Amino acid sequence: xxxxxxxxxxxxxxxxxxxxxxxxxxxxxxxxxxxxxxxxxxxxxxxxxxxxxxxxxxxxxxxxxxxxxxxxxxxxxxxxxxxxxxxxxxxxxxxxxxxxxxxxxxxxxxxxxxxxxxxxxxxxxxxxxxxxxxxxxxxxxxxxxxxxxxxxxxxxxxxxxxxxxxxxxxxxxxxxxxxxxxxxxxxxxxxxxxxxxxxxxxxxxxxxxxxxxxxxxxxxxxxxxxxxxxxxxxxxxxxxxxxxxxxxxxxxxxxxxxxxxxxxxxxxxxxxxxxxxxxxxxxxxxxxxxxxxxxxxxxxxxxxxx
Amino acid sequence: xxxxxxxxxxxxxxxxxxxxxxxxxxxxxxxxxxxxxxxxxxxxxxxxxxxxxxxxxxxxxxxxxxxxxxxxxxxxxxxxxxxxxxxxxxxxxxxxxxxxxxxxxxxxxxxxxxxxxxxxxxxxxxxxxxxxxxxxxxxxxxxxxxxxxxxxxxxxxxxxxxxxxxxxxxxxxxxxxxxxxxxxxxxxxxxxxxxxxxxxxxxxxxxxxxxx
Numbered sequence: 001x002x003x004x005x006x007x008x009x010x011x012x013x014x015x016x017x018x019x020x021x022x023x024x025x026x027x028x029x030x031x032x033x034x035x036x037x038x039x040x041x042x043x044x045x046x047x048x049x050x051x052x053x054x055x056x057x058x059x060x061x062x063x064x065x066x067x068x069x070x071x072x073x074x075x076x077x078x079x080x081x082x083x084x085x086x087x088x089x090x091x092x093x094x095x096x097x098x099x100x101x102x103x104x105x106x107x108x109x110x111x112x113x114x115x116x117x118x119x120x121x122x123x124x125x126x127x128x129x130x131x132x133x134x135x136x137x138x139x140x141x142x143x144x145x146x147x148x149x150x151x152x153x154x155x156x157x158x159x160x161x162x163x164x165x166x167x168x169x170x171x172x173x174x175x176x177x178x179x180x181x182x183x184x185x186x187x188x189x190x191x192x193x194x195x196x197x198x199x200x201x202x203x204x205x206x207x208x209x210x211x212x213x214x215x216x217x218x219x220x221x222x223x224x225x226x227x228x229x230x231x232x233x234x235x236x237x238x239x240x241x242x243x244x245x246x247x248x249x250x251x252x253x254x255x256x257x258x259x260x261x262x263x264x265x266x267x268x269x270x271x272x273x274x275x276x277x278x279x280x281x282x283x284x285x286x287x288x289x290x291x292x293x294x295x296x297x298x299x300x301x302x303x304x305x306x
Numbered sequence: 307x308x309x310x311x312x313x314x315x316x317x318x319x320x321x322x323x324x325x326x327x328x329x330x331x332x333x334x335x336x337x338x339x340x341x342x343x344x345x346x347x348x349x350x351x352x353x354x355x356x357x358x359x360x361x362x363x364x365x366x367x368x369x370x371x372x373x374x375x376x377x378x379x380x381x382x383x384x385x386x387x388x389x390x391x392x393x394x395x396x397x398x399x400x401x402x403x404x405x406x407x408x409x410x411x412x413x414x415x416x417x418x419x420x421x422x423x424x425x426x427x428x429x430x431x432x433x434x435x436x437x438x439x440x441x442x443x444x445x446x447x448x449x450x451x452x453x454x455x456x457x458x459x460x461x462x463x464x465x466x467x468x469x470x471x472x473x474x475x476x477x478x479x480x481x482x483x484x485x486x487x488x489x490x491x492x493x494x495x496x497x498x499x500x501x502x503x504x505x506x507x508x509x510x511x512x513x514x515x516x517x518x
Contacts, residue, residue: 080433082418082426100342255416255435261346262417265424273343280338280345286415290439 001284003104007111008059012292016285018072018088020063021055022194022299023253026205026242028077034212034237037171038163040266041083043237048077050240053253054150054197057090062298065193067146067186073155073177073208074258075240086262088278089155089177093144095224098133100277106134137225149183150197151206158224159260159275160215162268172215172270174228177208177240191299198304201245210237222272248297257286312477314373320366321478324359328401328452331355335449353408354421360405367398379472393462396455404448406430411441 004016011019028050034043042048056063057070074088097103109127110119128135147153156176163173184196200206212235213228220226248254261269261279269275313321331352338348378387412419413429414437420426431437466474 076416080416080429082428084417086417250435251433255433257415259417265426269346276344276346277342279349280342283345284339286435287439287442290435291443 013294014061018055019061030238038266040264088258091153151183180207356405363401414438
């Protein structure tokens with residue numbers, strides 16, 4: 001929390017990271033294929049309401065939409081229900097850090113030097129020497145350059161979870177939401193990515209397919225910097241449709257803590273140390289911002305020109 | 307009809323069960339909010355202990371009406387007697403309110419409180435982030451209030467038992483009966499009178515000479 005404040009400044013009422021975002025709603029239609037792996041209600045054949053939020057990594061709520069910032073899609077299936085499932089995903093193939101300390105150190109190393117307007121290159125190279133796992137993950141990320149927009153980004157859960165089926169069999173799974181449409185080209189200005197997203201969603205709903213990747217023996221379960229081999233079995237579990245987009249406000253996704261450990265019966269966390277740390281830090285951020293005065297979000301859906 | 311010397315066994319068991327559970331829940335609560343790696347698992351244990359405390363205190367509150375309370379030692383004056391009653395009521399109120407506030411706070415964040423690994427409790431408050439913040443702050447405030455009231459409770463009993471030596475603690479202890487120490491010096495072991503008489507006798511004899 002202090003790290004984010006020192007790097008990005010203090011922006012009361014906003015998330016400490018992924019501060020800039022927009023709220024969406026829609027639904028998920030499960031085809032039932034996921035039942036093989038998990039007894040979670042959301043994976044039974046049928047339709048589940050979804051609320052969510054698109055955002056960019058970084059603690060400044062008014063930041064410009066730069067292609068290099070990680071894009072996030074956070075979702076809450078069956079929000080408010082006992083069978084609720086929350087996930088916060090990124091458009092990256094792997095996560096840059098394997099430990100909370102690594103994340104923190106990278107955050108501090110990426111602090112922009114006011115004199116040059118850029119991060120201190122010696123701090124970053126010192127960090128990468130100390131954290132070879134991040135250097136390796138960065139190389140993988142480089143091979144997957146970001147797509148033009150939010151609508152055509154693949155969003156991955158990155159951390160490994162265990163899916164538990166009716167028979168009690170536990171299977172390591174990583175999930176991804178794979179886009180079903182191209183994106184409008186990026187615009188210009190500070191909302192170069194959010195504006196086209198708003199325009200596209202006004203025209204038609206956006207869809208992503210939920211793909212479950214099944215881990216095999218020996219696959220890394222505790223380290224999200226390591227990709228799984230490309231030939232792992234995948235299961236198409238259903239279709240996510242996002243129908244509405246709205247400015248962040250009271251009672252919508254703005255007020256939701258997308259804690260990755262809000263899981264339904266049938267999905268269990270792995271011992272990946274990042275999961276508990278994310279849960280702890282998101283809770284601290286949520287507690288702080290819910291008590292702070294709110295100011296308007298940078299993405300004002302109604303102000304986006306047609 | 308004379309008051310009993312000690313609380314009934316069921317009350318004593320409930321008391322010490324509450325003591326252990328509340329101590330653990332508070333301790334885990336204070337540790338988990340400063341922890342990263344263990345936060346998630348500790349939160350699960352904390353919430354589970356919280357609902358168990360809520361259930362036990364509800365039983366205790368009901369049980370409290372089923373029996374008479376052992377008489378307080380004569381060292382307790384009327385002002386202190388009021389304090390004893392007030393602090394007991396405060397403890398009951400805090401022990402009932404704290405788990406409920408915790409449960410409501412989790413509910414207000416839009417998620418179910420999950421206890422015993424996978425049992426999702428129903429939500430008892432509407433999804434409202436402003437309400438969440440108020441409840442979250444209250445939960446911390448009540449935790450400190452509990453620590454303060456429990457500290458006062460323990461200190462008062464220890465003061466009586468160790469300094470005034472009036473056997474205050476023995477009203478709630480489990481196991482071998484311990485009599486007020488001065489009673490042992492003044493009453494013949496060959497002819498032990500019944501308990502209620504012991505106290506009267508000990509008190510009568512201790513009135514002046516015991517301190518000299």
